[in-house]
Amino acid sequence: MQSVITERHDDVLVIIVNNPPVNALSWHVRQGLSDGIDQALGDDDIKAIVLRCDGSTFIAGADITEFGQPPQGPDFLAVLNTFERAAKPIVAAIHGTALGGGLETALVCHYRIAVPTAKLGLPEVKLGLLPGGGGTQRLPRVVGVEQAAIMVALGEPISAQKALDFGLVDALANEVSLAADAILFARACIAKGPRPTRERAVAGDIAIIERLKTENARKWKGFEAPYANLRCIAAAAAHPVIEDGLKVESHEFRSLMAGSQAKAQQYMFFAERQAAKIEGLAKDSPQREIKKVGVIGAGTMGGGISMNFLNAGFPVTIVEMVQENLDRGVGVIRKNYEASAVKGRFTSEKVEAMMGALTPSLALEDLADCDLVIEAVYESMDVKKDVFGKLDAICKPGAILASNTSYLDINEIAASTSRPEDVVGMHFFSPANVMKLLEVVRGESTADDVLATAMAIGKKIGKVAVVAGVCHGFIGNRMLATRQEPAMQLLLEGATPAQIDDVHTDFGMPMGPFQMRDLAGMDIGWHRDPSKVETIRDAFCAAGRFGQKNGKGFYDYDEKRVGTPSAEALAIIEEFRATSNLPKREISDQEIVERTIYPMVNEGYKILEEGKAQRASDIDVVWIYGYGWPIYRGGPMFWSDIEGAGKIVEALERNGTPVAAALRAKLSPPH
Ligand code: 3H9
Numbered sequence: 001m002q003s004v005i006t007e008r009h010d011d012v013l014v015i016i017v018n019n020p021p022v023n024a025l026s027w028h029v030r031q032g033l034s035d036g037i038d039q040a041l042g043d044d045d046i047k048a049i050v051l052r053c054d055g056s057t058f059i060a061g062a063d064i065t066e067f068g069q070p071p072q073g074p075d076f077l078a079v080l081n082t083f084e085r086a087a088k089p090i091v092a093a094i095h096g097t098a099l100g101g102g103l104e105t106a107l108v109c110h111y112r113i114a115v116p117t118a119k120l121g122l123p124e125v126k127l128g129l130l131p132g133g134g135g136t137q138r139l140p141r142v143v144g145v146e147q148a149a150i151m152v153a154l155g156e157p158i159s160a161q162k163a164l165d166f167g168l169v170d171a172l173a174n175e176v177s178l179a180a181d182a183i184l185f186a187r188a189c190i191a192k193g194p195r196p197t198r199e200r201a202v203a204g205d206i207a208i209i210e211r212l213k214t215e216n217a218r219k220w221k222g223f224e225a226p227y228a229n230l231r232c233i234a235a236a237a238a239h240p241v242i243e244d245g246l247k248v249e250s251h252e253f254r255s256l257m258a259g260s261q262a263k264a265q266q267y268m269f270f271a272e273r274q275a276a277k278i279e280g281l282a283k284d285s286p287q288r289e290i291k292k293v294g295v296i297g298a299g300t301m302g303g304g305i306s307m308n309f310l311n312a313g314f315p316v317t318i319v320e321m322v323q324e325n326l327d328r329g330v331g332v333i334r335k336n337y338e339a340s341a342v343k344g345r346f347t348s349e350k351v352e353a354m355m356g357a358l359t360p361s362l363a364l365e366d367l368a369d370c371d372l373v374i375e376a377v378y379e380s381m382d383v384k385k386d387v388f389g390k391l392d393a394i395c396k397p398g399a400i401l402a403s404n405t406s407y408l409d410i411n412e413i414a415a416s417t418s419r420p421e422d423v424v425g426m427h428f429f430s431p432a433n434v435m436k437l438l439e440v441v442r443g444e445s446t447a448d449d450v451l452a453t454a455m456a457i458g459k460k461i462g463k464v465a466v467v468a469g470v471c472h473g474f475i476g477n478r479m480l481a482t483r484q485e486p487a488m489q490l491l492l493e494g495a496t497p498a499q500i501d502d503v504h505t506d507f508g509m510p511m512g513p514f515q516m517r518d519l520a521g522m523d524i525g526w527h528r529d530p531s532k533v534e535t536i537r538d539a540f541c542a543a544g545r546f547g548q549k550n551g552k553g554f555y556d557y558d559e560k561r562v563g564t565p566s567a568e569a570l571a572i573i574e575e576f577r578a579t580s581n582l583p584k585r586e587i588s589d590q591e592i593v594e595r596t597i598y599p600m601v602n603e604g605y606k607i608l609e610e611g612k613a614q615r616a617s618d619i620d621v622v623w624i625y626g627y628g629w630p631i632y633r634g635g636p637m638f639w640s641d642i643e644g645a646g647k648i649v650e651a652l653e654r655n656g657t658p659v660a661a662a663l664r665a666k667l668s669p670p671h
Helices: 027-041 076-085 101-108 123-127 135-143 145-154 160-166 178-189 207-215 225-238 242-258 260-275 300-311 323-342 348-356 381-394 410-414 448-460 476-493 497-507 513-520 536-542 567-580 589-609 616-627 635-643 645-654 661-667
Strands: 004-009 012-017 048-053 090-094 097-099 111-114 119-121 293-296 316-319 358-361 372-375 400-403 423-428 437-442 464-469 555-557 563-565
Touching: 004 027, 012 027, 012 178, 027 048, 027 076, 048 178, 076 101, 090 101, 090 178, 097 101, 101 119, 101 135, 111 160, 111 178, 119 160, 123 145, 123 225, 123 260, 135 145, 135 225, 135 242, 145 207, 145 225, 207 225, 225 242, 225 260, 242 260, 260 464, 260 616, 260 635, 293 300, 300 316, 300 323, 300 348, 300 423, 316 323, 323 348, 323 358, 348 358, 372 381, 381 400, 381 410, 400 448, 410 423, 423 448, 437 448, 437 616, 448 464, 464 616, 476 497, 476 513, 476 536, 476 567, 476 589, 476 616, 497 513, 497 589, 513 555, 536 567, 555 567, 563 567, 589 616, 589 635, 589 645, 589 661, 616 635, 635 645, 635 661, 645 661
Parallel strands: 012 048, 048 090, 090 111, 097 119, 293 316, 293 372, 316 358, 372 400, 400 423, 437 464
Antiparallel strands: 004 012, 423 437, 555 563
16 A cells, blocks of 8 residues: 555645654655655646545654664655745644644644644654754744743644634645535636745844743753754744754754653654553453442542542542541542642533542442442551452452552452452552553453453543553562662761752652651651660661651751751661661762662562563653653663663672672673
8 A cells, every 4th residue: 555645636636655653654655645745746637635544643754663763765854945935825734632743744744723622742752853845834834932932942732723723724624524625615626826935034023032941941951952953943032043943953963863851752652552561461451341430548549540430530439438538639639630620620510520430439349330439448468458359249240350559469369359450550650630640550360351451441531541460569569679678778877868858859860768757657657665776767867867758867847848958867867877886888879879879770680580571661761650750861771771781780899789690791792
């Protein structure tokens, strides 16, 4: 099948792209576009041209799989130039998503029409790139500097209506008759002739550039692409002749393309999509139908989990044991929704509709008609087994019984039921209504359709779901645990909590080990005997420094929970060091990386070799979406290749950490 065909409609030639799944601009599409435009320009009877796509979308961008490969087929920029300079009017007819190179192609067409459901955008920044097909120079000529700067720097697509308001599309077409509407529109453009974007002037105020930088300073920390995008917009405003701006764009594009951030972000694009695939199961493998959801526990976790399902339109029954806790949990959900409504995220009608779909209950029996029940109770095996035993007796046959446990053995939980095949782990991350990650834990008896349903429902509620095997802490928490002990040891040897945390935040993590410890609360699992001080943690708890919850931990906290280094905390560490007779020494930042981040990477390889993760990229997805690992570093496994397996193995050995076989195997390339 040809990926581009042409269709003659009297005096209009329609060029049709058909390159499933997203009509990406693969080399054969560029070839087809080039041939199509040549055909139209070479035929005097053709007076106007339409560019449209078959399938679910307009061109969704360059073919990312071609990046880094030897060039093939016609040069994209040359094809764009031929379109823009054509002496006959060209109309882009847009449905689905016109993204990246797709929107750049539409921008060299002289007119654009779109169906109301279409979306248009330049999301290259999310791939660590910028629009390298003239987008940074043409978009400001059409929508002005302000809107263009926002679109390229944030990468969010806009609706067809907004595109119409900004002049990016000239008219909205009927949803079902786009192809015919486009031909009529093209005919109407014959008298007006072509309207090359390059000849339009750039209007607008470049003050937006500094404003965006200030507003996004935190979010963009460490990222190169947003700034490069904005430099290109500044160039568009500075240079009246488009060629001058295009030179800047080309230089910036090539420099991003050559760097590691773009490689990492493109890798993550595919990693995220790959994570949805379950090894050994076909894409269309059978699933169970989920119409009604039950959640046990109305605490922070249960409430957040419920909100995910309510947001996605599922009725939810939430069960607690005590009326007061139930009321509090439901109250928090309402408060969260109302706060979102104030910010304009929901209408108040939607808030009421979602609250109306929530049934609070004190009886597990009310879960009898649920298709999926997620348990989010206290993290204790005995408690969980008791709950699952009861669910086994109550829930209808075929219901999926899921546990939100973050560490415990799903097989043992499943064994407390007579239907272990219906049991699966669904581990949400806190705050559960915000964090994108969902670890779906596959027990040894979990049925294929249960696993497939849990993964699919994760996607439906807006999560990135990753399959994990049963082990203590699954993928994410198991790796996280390996940095805790060395971090404590580094304190004893002379580093401060702030130094260690700074290394982690400078690396791009949202917080370091001690900030996280303070957030979680240090007294969880503490023996509660202040006279027994065997670890630094004991010393902190004995001194009543429990973390953020009581305003003092490794840091001192103000009423807004902003932490500052604490003299008292440092004194506790000094005192403990004195009792351990450890000499204090200067610790370098590199040593902190080697002793806290390398062990996490090493654990990732162990998880991989034990088959607890399906693939290395799944581990990276867990860390990006569950723990805020900086996406521009591509996750711990991707990063280990950038950092170098040799360097990591050498440091782990030097520090006495047993090296994972799968990591060591990287040292000797396969024959
Ligand atoms: C660019 O254009 C640079 C330019 O400035 C030119 C410079 C010179 N290429 O997401 P889905 C695959 S950069 C190759 O699950 P959805 C995807 O991997 C590009 N493959 O579907 C998946 O494969 P599989 C700028 C691509 O309906 C399948 O298509 N454009 C591409 O949920 C379905 O994808 C973008 O960044 C691609 N460009 O969402 C847009 N896109 O089935 C990127 C997708 O084997 N794409 N695939 O796993 C998207 O945002 C979404 O795919 C889209 C559809 C919204 C289009």
